[in-house]
Amino acid sequence: xxxxxxxxxxxxxxxxxxxxxxxxxxxxxxxxxxxxxxxxxxxxxxxxxxxxxxxxxxxxxxxxxxxxxxxxxxxxxxxxxxxxxxxxxxxxxxxxxxxxxxxxxxxxxxxxxxxxxxxxxxxxxxxxxxxxxxxxxxxxxxxxxxxxxxxxxxxxxxxxxxxxxxxxxxxxxxxxxxxxxxxxxxxxxxxxxxxxxxxxxxxxxxxxxxxxxxxxxxxxxxxxxxxxxxxxxxxxxxxxxxxxxxxxxxxxxxxxxxxxxxxxxxxxxxxxxxxxxxxxxxxxxxxxxxxxxxxxxxxxxxxxxxxxxxxxxxxxxxxxxxxxxxxxxxxxxxxxxxxxxxxxxxxxxxxxxxxxxxxxxxxxxxxxxxxxxxxxxxxxxxxxxxxxxxxxxxxxxxxxxxxxxxxxxxxxxxxxxxxxxxxxxxxxxxxxxx
Amino acid sequence: xxxxxxxxxxxxxxxxxxxxxxxxxxxxxxxxxxxxxxxxxxxxxxxxxxxxxxxxxxxxxxxxxxxxxxxxxxxxxxxxxxxxxxxxxxxxxxxxxxxxxxxxxxxxxxxxxxxxxxxxxxxxxxxxxxxxxxxxxxxxxxxxxxxxxxxxxxxxxxxxxxxxxxxxxxxxxxxxxxxxxxxxxxxxxxxxxxxxxxxxxxxxxxxxxxxxxxxxxxxxxxxxxxxxxxxxxxxxxxxxxxxxxxxxxxxxxxxxxxxxxxxxxxxxxxxxxxxxxxxxxxxxxxxxxxxxxxxxxxxxxxxxxxxxxxxxxxxxxxxxxxxxxxxxxxxxxxxxxxxxxxxxxxxxxxxxxxxxxxxxxxxxxxxxxxxxxxxxxxxxxxxxxxxxxxxxxxxxxxxxxxx
Numbered sequence: 001x002x003x004x005x006x007x008x009x010x011x012x013x014x015x016x017x018x019x020x021x022x023x024x025x026x027x028x029x030x031x032x033x034x035x036x037x038x039x040x041x042x043x044x045x046x047x048x049x050x051x052x053x054x055x056x057x058x059x060x061x062x063x064x065x066x067x068x069x070x071x072x073x074x075x076x077x078x079x080x081x082x083x084x085x086x087x088x089x090x091x092x093x094x095x096x097x098x099x100x101x102x103x104x105x106x107x108x109x110x111x112x113x114x115x116x117x118x119x120x121x122x123x124x125x126x127x128x129x130x131x132x133x134x135x136x137x138x139x140x141x142x143x144x145x146x147x148x149x150x151x152x153x154x155x156x157x158x159x160x161x162x163x164x165x166x167x168x169x170x171x172x173x174x175x176x177x178x179x180x181x182x183x184x185x186x187x188x189x190x191x192x193x194x195x196x197x198x199x200x201x202x203x204x205x206x207x208x209x210x211x212x213x214x215x216x217x218x219x220x221x222x223x224x225x226x227x228x229x230x231x232x233x234x235x236x237x238x239x240x241x242x243x244x245x246x247x248x249x250x251x252x253x254x255x256x257x258x259x260x261x262x263x264x265x266x267x268x269x270x271x272x273x274x275x276x277x278x279x280x281x282x283x284x285x286x287x288x289x290x291x292x293x294x295x296x297x298x299x300x301x302x303x304x305x306x307x308x309x310x311x312x313x314x315x316x317x318x319x320x321x322x323x324x325x326x327x328x329x330x331x332x333x334x335x336x337x338x339x340x341x342x343x344x345x346x347x348x349x350x351x352x353x354x355x356x357x358x359x360x361x362x363x364x365x366x367x368x369x370x371x372x373x374x375x376x377x378x379x380x381x382x383x384x385x386x387x388x389x390x391x392x393x394x395x396x397x398x399x400x401x402x403x404x405x406x407x408x409x410x411x412x413x414x415x416x417x418x419x420x421x422x423x424x425x426x427x428x429x430x431x432x433x434x
Numbered sequence: 435x436x437x438x439x440x441x442x443x444x445x446x447x448x449x450x451x452x453x454x455x456x457x458x459x460x461x462x463x464x465x466x467x468x469x470x471x472x473x474x475x476x477x478x479x480x481x482x483x484x485x486x487x488x489x490x491x492x493x494x495x496x497x498x499x500x501x502x503x504x505x506x507x508x509x510x511x512x513x514x515x516x517x518x519x520x521x522x523x524x525x526x527x528x529x530x531x532x533x534x535x536x537x538x539x540x541x542x543x544x545x546x547x548x549x550x551x552x553x554x555x556x557x558x559x560x561x562x563x564x565x566x567x568x569x570x571x572x573x574x575x576x577x578x579x580x581x582x583x584x585x586x587x588x589x590x591x592x593x594x595x596x597x598x599x600x601x602x603x604x605x606x607x608x609x610x611x612x613x614x615x616x617x618x619x620x621x622x623x624x625x626x627x628x629x630x631x632x633x634x635x636x637x638x639x640x641x642x643x644x645x646x647x648x649x650x651x652x653x654x655x656x657x658x659x660x661x662x663x664x665x666x667x668x669x670x671x672x673x674x675x676x677x678x679x680x681x682x683x684x685x686x687x688x689x690x691x692x693x694x695x696x697x698x699x700x701x702x703x704x705x706x707x708x709x710x711x712x713x714x715x716x717x718x719x720x721x722x723x724x725x726x727x728x729x730x731x732x733x734x735x736x737x738x739x740x741x742x743x744x745x746x747x748x749x750x751x752x753x754x755x756x757x758x759x760x761x762x763x764x765x766x767x768x769x770x771x772x773x774x775x776x777x778x779x780x781x782x783x784x785x786x787x788x789x790x791x792x793x794x795x796x797x798x799x800x801x802x803x804x805x806x807x808x809x810x811x812x813x814x815x816x817x818x819x820x821x822x823x824x825x826x827x828x829x830x831x832x833x834x835x836x837x
Contacts, residue, residue, distance in 0.1 A: 022729055029722055067548040106496050106691050116691050118496055178659075179499020223658065234620050237589040305793050306712045309471070313464060313719055320460045320723060324730040327453035331737035386711035418449075 002359065009360035012336075019332065020364065023325050027368025027411055028375055030321030035372065035404045036379030037307065037314035042400065043393035044204075045303040048197045049132070052255070053293035056131060057262065059088065059252040061273060062287035065232040069284070076287045077230065078201050078300070079248040084276075089125055089215075093268045094254035095261060096131050100124035101250045102202050102227035103218060105211075108176040109164055119160060119177075120226065121211035122199070123218040129155075131255050132198055137161075139171035139186035146185075147214050154182040155212040161187045178221065182213070194392045197293055199251055200300040202227040205389040225249045246281065254290070266290055322415050325368075329361055329419040337426050344428035353424040358416055365412010373404050440766050447738075451770050454734055458774030461727045462810055463781035466802040467789065468716040474796070475709040481645070483531040484599070484634030486568030487698040489522070490666045491676050492530055495683060497659035497690040504656035505584065507687055512560070514686055515663060518678055520671040523566040526654060527664045528558045529638045530567075530698065532705040536638035541649065542618040543606065551617075552605040554598070554647040555637040556591070558655050564597075564632065566666045569650075572600060574613045574630035577652040585655040591619055593651045597630035601646035619651075640705050659690070672697060727810075728817040735763060735821035739828075746825055747832030756826040763822035764815060771814040778810075779803045 013020040047053050061084055062069075062076035070077040080088075085099030103123050108116045122128075129141035138161075142153045154175060161170055174181045195204040222239050227249065235245030256262045269288045276282050291299055333340075340353055348356075376396065383394040396404075444451050495511060497504055508526060515524040529536030536557075540550025557563070561577040574597070581595055596619070603612035616625035635648035667675040676695055683692045703710075739746070746759055786798035 019733060022733055026726055026729075029726065033719060033722070065548075104496075106498050108498060116498070118691055118693055179501070234590055234622075239588055242588055304708075306708065309789075309793070310712070310715055313468065313716070316460060316464050317719055317723055317726075320457055320464075321726055323453050323457045323460070324726050327450055327457070327730055328733045328737075330450060330453070331734055331741075335737060335741060383711075383715075386707075386714060388707065422449075 002355070005356040005359040006363070008356055009363050012360055013363065016332070019328060023328050023364050024367045024371060026321045026324050026328075027365060027408065027415070028371035030318035031369055031372025031404060031408050031411065032375030032379050034311075034314040034318040035376040035400065035407065036383060037311040038403075039376070039380060039396060039400045040383060040390065040394055041303060041307050041311045043194055043395065043397075044307060044390075045297065046194065047294055048193055048195060048297075049293060052133075055255050055257055056293050057254050057256055057265075057290040058292075058296040059254055059269070060289040060291070061269070061282070062284045063246050063248070063276075063282050064284055066283035068232070070230075070232075074287070075299070076289055077248045079228065079230070080250055080252050081246055081248055082243045082250060085250040085252050088252060088254075088269075088272070091268070091272070094265055095257050096127040096255035097253065098125040098128040098131060099215060099250050099252045100128060100199070101225040102199060102209075103213070103223055104226035105178045105223070107160070107164075108179075110176065111164070114163070119210045120207065121157075121213060122209040123213050123215050123225075125215050127255075128212065128253075131253060134191045135189040137187045137189040138169040139184070142185050142214055147216055150216040150220055151214060152180065152182045152217060153185045153214065155186040155188065156184055157188050157208060157210045157212075158190050159208075160210045177211075178223075180221075182217075192392065195297070195302055197297055197302070198253060199227070200296065200302060201251060203389070204297075204300070204302045205392065256290075262290065318411070322411055325364070325415040326418060329364070329416060330422065333357060333419045333423040336423070340423055340426040341428045344426065350424045353426075354420055357420040357423045358413075361416020361420060362409075362412055365408055365416060368412060369405055369408020372408055373401065376404055437765070437769075440762060440769065444766065444769065450734060450738075451773075454731060454770050455774035455777065457727050457730055458771050458810060458814070459778035459781055461723050462775055462778030462803070462806045463785050464723060465720050465809075466782040466806045467785050467798060468720050470786075470798050470802055471795075472713045472716050475713045478640065479706045479709055481636070482634060483636040483698075483702070484567075484569055484632070484646075485531060485636075485698070486666060487702060489669055489672050490566070490568070490664060491672060491679075491695065491697040492527070492533075492662060492664045492701075493676075493679060493683070493692060493696070494660060494662045494694040495687075495690050495692050497687075499659075499689075502659045502689065504659045504661060505654065507690065508654055508656050508661045510686065511661065511663060511683055514682060515665055515679060516562075518675065518682060520667050520675040520678065521665055522668050523562050523666045525559050525562040525566040525664050527563065527567075527662060528655075528657065529555070529662070530557075530664055530701065531636035531638060531648075532640060532698075532701050533638045534640075534705060538637070538639075538642075539619065541602070541606065542621065545618055545623055546621050547618070552602060552647055553644050554602050554649045555639075555642075557635070557648060557650050558585075558591075558653050559650050560652060560654060563650055563652075563664075564630075566664050567635070568666065569632040569635055571597075572631050572633045573603075574628070576630060577650075582652040582654060585653045587655055587657055591651055591653065591655075592624055593619065593626045593653065594624070595629040595652065596626045597632060597650040598628055599635040599646055599648040600631055600633055601644070602648060603628065603631050605644070605647060619649075640709075662694075724813060728813055731767065731814055731817035732820060735767065735818045736824075738766075739763070739821045739825040742825075743828055743832055746828040747830055747834075750828065750830035751833045759826040759828070760822050763818055763825055767814045767818040767822075768811065771811055775807050775810055779807070782806070 060076040061080055064070045064077055089097050089099050101123050104118055104120050106116055107119045126142050126144050126147050146153055170184045174183050196206055229247055229249040231247035235242045235247050256265050270286060273282050273286060380394045384391055512524060515521055536555050538553055538555045541552050541554050543551050560582045561579045564571060564576050606612055607615055612628050615628050619626050634646060637645050637648055665679060680692050680695055782803050789795040790797060
């Protein structure tokens with residue numbers, strides 16, 4: 001019977017091709033608008049490291065001015081000072097910990113055919129690799145001894161190894177950066193993070209880091225971060241004054257393997273800050289925070305407000321498209337009252353009529369959904385063209401493809417259900433009288 | 435007007451009426467708020483930076499290693515840039531308007547002030563800055579070459595003289611007598627004297643609350659091994675000068691990278707890429723929304739016309755003119771649209787209120803909704819015109835035919 005209904009439905013849809021196209025395109029546009037925006041929203045805010053995002057915590061200490069909080073709403077600064085970063089790392093109270101900052105260095109390739117180029121990388125402790133788990137293609141991270149000995153070593157990203165060494169195993173070789181040679185200990189595999197969540201202060205969707213260098217080694221270079229730096233009072237003259245100042249320019253992450261460890265670390269931080277208060281620092285009330293990955297992403301609004309507004313708008317548009325389809329189907333089915341009456345009089349049950357018209361609206365919904373899926377793909381291409389920095393978050397994944405199809409079927413059923421229900425309430429006698 | 439028969443006919447198809455009304459309501463609410471957001475973005479994008487953006491570009495130089503003499507290279511580069519053919523003017527600067535990165539600081543009227551009087555961005559420039567940027571002097575004078583100090587990066591700035599934007603001058607001295615006044619660039623002395631006021635200079639950050647507060651500090655100060663230059667080309671020669679400048683600087687000193695070449699046009703485009711994208715996306719949704727709503731009205735009206743062909747024929751047979759029929763459908767659409775618009779008006783303000791609370795968005799100006807009313811009335815009337823004309827052409831003889 002279902003085959004027959006499908007045939008009837010298709011014939012009926014063919015009878016009003018313009019109207020059918022109108023309904024299908026309507027649903028497709030609604031689906032495309034809502035799914036394009038939802039995909040970006042979903043990928044932007046998705047947990048980048050779900051297996052341990054609740055164990056990685058971002059350290060915030062409030063060393064800001066007594067007269068003015070860092071953020072107007074009283075949240076502590078988004079980065080910490082050099083002296084606190086080093087003190088906390090050296091205390092080693094967490095299961096793993098690393099201070100880090102963004103550093104831009106010129107790279108001078110050995111191969112004279114390559115021009116020297118500026119490269120953006122990261123300065124961190126060896127724990128960084130165990131905490132954030134990038135996969136290595138060759139070699140591995142440097143070790144804690146090398147942290148302590150200020151070793152001239154470096155880990156390269158995949159792209160820069162491609163550029164400098166044609167993608168070959170370059171471990172053991174050296175690379176000249178800013179006039180000094182560094183031994184390559186490891187090369188990362190492609191590390192396609194959707195958002196660079198470990199440094200949200202300098203842009204969640206910035207390009208991936210091209211190299212990693214020990215914190216202690218980089219400090220010998222007396223290089224300032226190429227990321228954000230904020231001071232609430234003048235640091236004074238020279239490098240040493242800068243290191244001793246209350247300027248914040250580093251990020252600090254700790255890994256804490258259980259809630260008990262988190263509580264311990266929290267109280268360690270509190271006692272650390274209280275000690276510092278005795279030295280005349282930290283004039284503000286105790287305001288330490290240890291947000292986990294997802295909390296930190298939310299705090300720093302990784303999902304931009306524009307994207308939230310666009311998603312709301314996309315779904316509102318879908319509602320309008322559905323209302324439109326309901327109206328059109330209703331009008332169409334109402335006109336077919338005569339046909340329905342005839343079929344009912346010839347013995348079709350209400351259930352039969354219901355199935356027949358639901359199949360018809362189902363065909364509309366499914367075609368709309370499939371077209372919508374294609375349009376969603378195009379919509380994401382458009383988003384990538386409009387927002388250069390959203391390359392990693394404007395892609396369909398399987399969850400989103402399935403959600404799109406599910407949404408389309410749901411939309412079609414919602415749109416078709418009421419008109420269908422109305423259609424099968426037609427009284428056969430009333431229609432046959434004319 | 436034959437409102438009563440229209441109403442009673444409408445009451446017989448309540449659901450369809452509600453559906454069209456709902457569509458109109460949602461459309462009005464969304465279009466008003468979306469248009470308002472687009473308008474704000476366009477307003478932001480149209481703010482002048484205060485500088486000559488057509489002929490200027492900037493580029494950076496990054497030297498290698500601890501032995502690199504950044505200060506000497508900076509002087510050599512400036513001398514080289516200034517004598518290149520096609521170059522009208524060049525200056526060193528740490529940042530430019532719209533670039534997204536730079537320095538900001540509080541500026542004070544008293545020493546040891548707890549909260550600063552105003553926030554400002556700092557452009558570290560030399561005495562060619564006004565000419566190169568194209569900033570317009572409205573009071574006082576330009577820097578003299580001997581006022582440009584040499585500072586080592588990491589040391590405090592202690593400029594004896596500064597030039598400020600008019601917005602900053604007014605924020606510091608509301609009486610308009612900023613020229614010649616002393617301010618504290620830091621919490622401690624020495625003070626800096628305001629020697630000049632420029633009409634406008636935007637900060638590097640387009641979303642700054644105090645976007646027009648800017649201070650020019652006359653000093654040569656490379657950022658480590660890094661220097662940046664702003665160059666103004668003679669009109670129409672920017673692109674050729676950009677290539678030439680990059681090439682000549684690279685040749686002059688191979689132990690550094692010359693890069694980050696950007697025309698101010700590119701800088702502006704990148705600064706507002708997000709706003710532009712938002713405006714385009716919202717614009718696309720508005721167009722699609724209006725199209726879907728209009729086509730929905732066409733579709734629904736067509737069915738009503740088809741459904742009532744016999745009644746129309748009967749009315750025509752009983753003496754109704756074509757115009758009467760046309761007016762009937764136009765009036766019917768007007769009633770439905772109006773009901774939808776009333777609901778939509780309330781919805782538009784509710785949506786605006788929600789956006790205000792959730793995103794600190796500004797309030798929707800009152801006139802958006804009345805303008806929206808007029809536009810959607812017009813849209814409805816145009817959409818229904820086709821089906822209504824078809825209805826008016828139904829011959830009276832139809833009344834006598836059976837199905």
